[in-house]
Amino acid sequence: MTDRPPLVALDGVNKYFGSLHVLRDVTLSVGRGEVVVIIGPSGSGKSTLCRSINRLEPIDSGTIAVDGVPLPAEGRALAALRADVGMVFQSFNLFAHKTILDNVTLGPVKVRKLPRREAEQRARTLLDRVGIADQAGKMPAHLSGGQQQRAAIARALAMEPKVLLFDEPTSALDPEMINEVLDVMTSLARDGMTMIVVTHEMGFARRAADRVLFMDGGRVLEAGSPQEFFDNPQTDRARDFLSRVLHH
Amino acid sequence: MSVIADYQDELLGGMLTTIQLSIVTFPLAFVLGVLLSVLRLCPVPLLRAVGTAYVEVVRNAPVLVLIAVIVFGLPEVGLTIPLFTCVVVGLSMYFACYVCETVRSGIRSVSVGEIEAARALGLATSAVFRTVVLPQSLRSMVQPLATIFINIVLGSALGAAMGVHELTGTVRSVNLLEAQPILCFALAGLGYLVMTLTIGHTAGVIERRVRVVR
Ligand SMILES: Nc1ncnc2c1ncn2[C@@H]1O[C@H](COP(=O)(O)OP(=O)(O)OP(=O)(O)O)[C@@H](O)[C@H]1O
Ligand SMILES: [Mg+2]
Numbered sequence: 219m220t221d222r223p224p225l226v227a228l229d230g231v232n233k234y235f236g237s238l239h240v241l242r243d244v245t246l247s248v249g250r251g252e253v254v255v256i257i258g259p260s261g262s263g264k265s266t267l268c269r270s271i272n273r274l275e276p277i278d279s280g281t282i283a284v285d286g287v288p289l290p291a292e293g294r295a296l297a298a299l300r301a302d303v304g305m306v307f308q309s310f311n312l313f314a315h316k317t318i319l320d321n322v323t324l325g326p327v328k329v330r331k332l333p334r335r336e337a338e339q340r341a342r343t344l345l346d347r348v349g350i351a352d353q354a355g356k357m358p359a360h361l362s363g364g365q366q367q368r369a370a371i372a373r374a375l376a377m378e379p380k381v382l383l384f385d386e387p388t389s390a391l392d393p394e395m396i397n398e399v400l401d402v403m404t405s406l407a408r409d410g411m412t413m414i415v416v417t418h419e420m421g422f423a424r425r426a427a428d429r430v431l432f433m434d435g436g437r438v439l440e441a442g443s444p445q446e447f448f449d450n451p452q453t454d455r456a457r458d459f460l461s462r463v464l465h466h
Numbered sequence: 467m468s469v470i471a472d473y474q475d476e477l478l479g480g481m482l483t484t485i486q487l488s489i490v491t492f493p494l495a496f497v498l499g500v501l502l503s504v505l506r507l508c509p510v511p512l513l514r515a516v517g518t519a520y521v522e523v524v525r526n527a528p529v530l531v532l533i534a535v536i537v538f539g540l541p542e543v544g545l546t547i548p549l550f551t552c553v554v555v556g557l558s559m560y561f562a563c564y565v566c567e568t569v570r571s572g573i574r575s576v577s578v579g580e581i582e583a584a585r586a587l588g589l590a591t592s593a594v595f596r597t598v599v600l601p602q603s604l605r606s607m608v609q610p611l612a613t614i615f616i617n618i619v620l621g622s623a624l625g626a627a628m629g630v631h632e633l634t635g636t637v638r639s640v641n642l643l644e645a646q647p648i649l650c651f652a653l654a655g656l657g658y659l660v661m662t663l664t665i666g667h668t669a670g671v672i673e674r675r676v677r678v679v680r
Contacts, residue, residue: 302588312583
């Protein structure tokens, strides 16, 4: 991965909420097709890091570039960049007043200016890919959590993003629905999608990640292959965290 | 019962005037209220203060006082406008405050997560407002706006105090001639009931059509 230019590059990123220092000198580069899983205790800054990459959270210092382009401050340029960075949220955040199909076509029609017909065709293909083709005409509230999250993934994919960000995509799901979402994510990873995934699902990390980052107190304390990290964590913090999450 | 037959035209005319007052006032109050809510939600402190001051001052005065100020105040500054218009202006200014607060809470009821999802798709701020915020908040505002409309209909009775011959004013005049207060005012009540039930029913139909299931 190192011989290719990074798709996402963070350099010396710092972020404060008031006096709380939530990201401390974070430097990270994610290559094309790479799947990076971020784990760490609650409050360690995982969501903030994830959200800073499409500037849902502005940062205080450092630089973030996507595909070589530094994040624009505001306005049209930022919107254009966000169109290339897909995001999947913990609470799905489907548009409650639109059908599943319309949720998926909204971005392509309004942002990419795709003709509706074409957008719908593509949306149906994507809904089929995530296994909910039969739900296209329903309102989000009428779907199970797992189906809603898969619709949200289809909505993000419809923009043909360069990279997909996931912030705890399965944390709001009942256990029996977690796997249907993880399966979709695993298959995306296999197909070469660049992904940055905040998750507590260690099985997914082992299976799909190229690299695991361990965060604590706003810092990236460890970064390595899943095998290195899970079998031989370097820091006490990581060992402690792993012993807690793996033994419950 | 002969009152009804004898004064049929007057009574219908009064009712028509009430309907006209309400139908002109509601959209004006709506537009003014939306503008006020934009002021109150806007990031510029001065504009926000203007919006807040308007709502606090106007909402806390009795409507009748507000209308009286317009009826008697405007000629003082050289503006003579018809009584009907004065009542419309007073009611609009007053009920705009309620529209403003309704719009504000409607907008606040839209899920922050959905707004973020729309931004994350690459929609510009104005597009986020048009495609997510506005459609959802309008849906949640149907019933409160209908309540405001009903209050406008009932509030238009204050026109009587200013000499506008709307329903209440007409009934009062008829009663002065016929001395049948119970019949006369019951008749007025019935007229208002027909109008307000119509509004309530229509709002119910609209609401069922556009409701957002969560
Ligand atoms: N909008 C905000 N305003 C103030 N503080 C915030 C805000 N968002 C997050 N924080 C704080 O910043 C720190 C990092 O939060 P963040 O959500 O990034 O953590 P996280 O690693 O995602 O945690 P979790 O596993 O609980 O989701 C926390 O202490 C949190 O309380
Ligand atoms: Mg989080």
